[in-house]
Structures are given as C-alpha cells and as structure tokens.
Amino acid sequence: MRVYRFITGPDDSSFCHRVTDALNKGWxxxxxxxxxxxxxxxxxxxxxxxxxxxxxxxxxxxxxxGEQ
Structure with missing residues (x-):
C-alpha cells in the first residue's frame, strides 16, 4: 500500500526538522x-x-x- 502525507508549517527550522524526520522514517x-x-x-x-x-x-x- 502506498500512503501520502502533506506536511505543512511555518517557514522555519521546525518545518525542515519535520520533513527530515519523515525522510529518516522511510518517507x-x-x-x-x-x-x-x-x-x-x-x-x-x-x-x-x-x-x-x-x-x-x-x-x-x-x-x-504520520505513524506509518
């Protein structure tokens, strides 16, 4: 199964950390x-x-x- 998420947030380091976290979890x-x-x-x-x-x-x- 393929799952999709759209991560959003203010243009700051917290957004970059959220995307980095997703990438390190296999996204x-x-x-x-x-x-x-x-x-x-x-x-x-x-x-x-x-x-x-x-x-x-x-x-x-x-x-x-987000928990997948």
Missing part, C-alpha cells in the same frame, strides 16, 4: 515544496508532499498516516 519526497505568504500574519508557510510504501497493511480512513 520519500513527492514533488516540489510549496510556499505561500499569509499577509494577515505576515508569515510564509511551507508544504511538502511525502509518500511511503507500507507492506502488510490495508488502507483505512482512520489510519494515522
């Missing part, structure tokens, strides 16, 4: 990162899609994808 980058600017908060936010193949499991909508 792979999927596509390019995205950036958006929230003028109301005067902040830039990042997003990165990641995918992972999980063997021996069937998909269920209640899965916690």
């Amino acid at each position: 792979e980058l999927h596509g390019s990162p995205s950036l958006t600017f929230n003028a109301a908060e005067n902040k830039t936010f990042c997003g990165q899609a990641v995918v992972k193949t999980v063997h021996g499991k069937d998909y269920h909508p209640d899965m916690k994808l």
Whole structure:
C-alpha cells in the first residue's frame, strides 16, 4: 500500500526538522515544496508532499498516516 502525507508549517527550522524526520522514517519526497505568504500574519508557510510504501497493511480512513 502506498500512503501520502502533506506536511505543512511555518517557514522555519521546525518545518525542515519535520520533513527530515519523515525522510529518516522511510518517507520519500513527492514533488516540489510549496510556499505561500499569509499577509494577515505576515508569515510564509511551507508544504511538502511525502509518500511511503507500507507492506502488510490495508488502507483505512482512520489510519494515522504520520505513524506509518
């Protein structure tokens, strides 16, 4: 089974650490990162899609994808 996550967060080191953690747990980058600017908060936010193949499991909508 292939699972998909979209990691989001403020453009700071915590976002990079979250993506790095996912990569070290077997997730792979999927596509390019995205950036958006929230003028109301005067902040830039990042997003990165990641995918992972999980063997021996069937998909269920209640899965916690970050724990796979």
